[in-house]
Amino acid sequence: MxxxxxxxxxxxxxxxxxxxxxxxxxxxxxxxxxxxxxxxxxxxxxxxxxxxxxxxxxxxxxxxxxxxxxxxxxxxxxxxxxxxxxxxxxxxxxxxxxxxxxxxxxxxxxxxxxxxxxxxxxxxxxxxxxxxxxxxxxxxxxxxxxxxxxxxxxxxxxxxxxxxxxxxAVTGLSGTGPMYVFQILEGLSDAGVKVGLSRDIANTLAVQTLIGSSKLIQETKEHPAKLKDLVTSPGGTAISALHSLERNGLKAMLIDAVEVASLRSAELGIKRKDKSSE
Ligand SMILES: NC(=O)c1ccc[n+]([C@@H]2O[C@H](COP(=O)([O-])OP(=O)(O)OC[C@H]3O[C@@H](n4cnc5c(N)ncnc54)[C@H](OP(=O)(O)O)[C@@H]3O)[C@@H](O)[C@H]2O)c1
The missing domain is CATH 3.40.50.720 (NAD(P)-binding Rossmann-like Domain)
Known part of the structure; x- marks a missing residue:
């Protein structure tokens, strides 16, 4: 102690x-x-x-x-x-x-x-x-x-x-990060409901999927791209879903969000400095 x-x-x-x-x-x-x-x-x-x-x-x-x-x-x-x-x-x-x-x-x-x-x-x-x-x-x-x-x-x-x-940059990625994850989870939960699951079951499955996948990356220390390759079998469901995510620009959207939050964090600092020197 x-x-x-x-x-x-x-x-x-x-x-x-x-x-x-x-x-x-x-x-x-x-x-x-x-x-x-x-x-x-x-x-x-x-x-x-x-x-x-x-x-x-x-x-x-x-x-x-x-x-x-x-x-x-x-x-x-x-x-x-x-x-x-x-x-x-x-x-x-x-x-x-x-x-x-x-x-x-x-x-x-x-x-x-x-x-x-x-x-x-x-x-x-x-x-x-x-x-x-x-x-x-x-x-x-x-x-x-x-x-x-x-x-x-x-x-x-x-x-x-x-x-x-x-x-x-940290503020944009991990400081603001829980919000990105909440949005992704809300989307997955809605998606589960859309394909016929109850809200409760959709939430439970979505949250556990996120926890489990994160633990897998944390414990294996593998690059996410390598684990993605492991779960996309030829002609299977994952590669079809991946095609849809790529078409809609999921990764670009996340990069944009983190960049804009980092810039906003810097901008707030500059604004405060300007105010205090007025
Ligand atoms: N929450 C997050 O996700 C997060 C993440 C990273 C960093 N932070 C940082 O953590 C800090 C606190 O955030 P928070 O989410 O804990 O906010 P919060 O829940 O609003 O807590 C701020 C606390 O400060 C008290 N307070 C207000 N004026 C005070 C004063 N003059 N002297 C002492 N205490 C005073 C507030 O009391 P009253 O409610 O009675 O006014 C409140 O209990 C912020 O600077 C934020 O940027 C937060």
């Missing part, structure tokens, strides 16, 4: 998923975790979801309490929150942000010093501890800081390290 104290500022979907994950891996004791949340009416709810953790309505109290501060508020208010907790940010504290589009240098500048910053981009599957997270270090973050951040996000899934210039 780690002896660092952790503050999670923002007790919403991501903040609570992280608190739960950390507790489930026993990386920190419950009394070493404090969640800061403005709405007192949510305190009981948070205490029920993550028993034993401290809950505060004061961001500065949470920042003073902790060695590691995880900022899990919406990107629009993140810099305001850093401003608020600035007096508690000593050099040795580690600041981790999960906010889309905010760069480590913006956060360092706002913190007003050589603050250790790690930027992370997880996804909503953190709620079921199956997230894909990318992390990157700020200018002053050390290897120990990166290891601590990796521990936190490994408690809710898998972690990769990337250069910061790639964080918009």
């Amino acid at each position: 780690n002896n660092k104290k952790i503050a999670i500022i923002g007790g919403g979907n991501m903040g609570i998923a992280l608190a739960k994950g950390i507790l489930q891996t026993s990386w920190a004791a419950p009394e070493h975790i404090m969640v800061a949340e403005p709405l007192k009416s949510r305190f009981e709810h948070i205490k029920n979801l993550v028993p034993g953790v401290k809950v505060s309505h004061s961001n500065i109290e949470a920042a003073q309490f902790a060695d590691i501060i995880v900022l899990s508020v919406k990107p629009q208010i993140l810099l305001k929150v850093i401003d608020e907790i600035k007096p508690a940010l000593k050099d040795s504290k580690l600041l981790i942000s999960v906010a889309a589009g905010l760069t480590t240098s913006e956060m360092e500048k706002k913190s007003g010093g050589k603050v250790h910053v790690v930027r992370a981009m997880p996804n909503i599957a953190a709620v079921v501890r199956e997230a894909a997270t990318a992390i990157c270090p700020g200018e002053y973050a050390t290897e120990t800081d990166m290891a601590a951040a990796a521990h936190i996000f490994e408690s809710v899934g898998i972690v990769v390290e990337v250069e910061e210039v790639l964080m918009d």
Whole structure:
């Protein structure tokens, strides 16, 4: 077990998923975790979801309490929150942000010093501890800081390290990724109904097909194209279906979607910078 104290500022979907994950891996004791949340009416709810953790309505109290501060508020208010907790940010504290589009240098500048910053981009599957997270270090973050951040996000899934210039690409692929999968699953479920299955059975079969196929790729480490070849027998059903997918441009559609989401992530960052320099 780690002896660092952790503050999670923002007790919403991501903040609570992280608190739960950390507790489930026993990386920190419950009394070493404090969640800061403005709405007192949510305190009981948070205490029920993550028993034993401290809950505060004061961001500065949470920042003073902790060695590691995880900022899990919406990107629009993140810099305001850093401003608020600035007096508690000593050099040795580690600041981790999960906010889309905010760069480590913006956060360092706002913190007003050589603050250790790690930027992370997880996804909503953190709620079921199956997230894909990318992390990157700020200018002053050390290897120990990166290891601590990796521990936190490994408690809710898998972690990769990337250069910061790639964080918009990560946002477009895996940060936004669950939405693509939900759309694909909804389509498959509708398709099952169209060919005569009940909605329940269509959903169950579609979801399990996605889980099973993903596990197959994960465990065999084969390229998807190779596994596709394995299931397309000459003159069979799969090659007919593949022809239809190719004709309708499924892969091009996915590439477009990821590209447009990555560009949008970069654009949101630029817009915010323009606004703050006005
Ligand atoms: N959810 C995702 O799929 C996902 C994926 C990757 C990254 N992220 C990032 O994770 C961050 C949080 O997202 P989320 O989905 O968890 O959003 P969320 O559920 O809305 O959580 C945000 C939390 O912050 C609280 N909050 C608002 N103002 C605050 C303040 N001044 N000080 C402290 N807490 C405050 C909110 O409380 P109230 O509800 O009472 O206002 C809410 O509990 C965002 O930056 C997002 O970009 C999310």
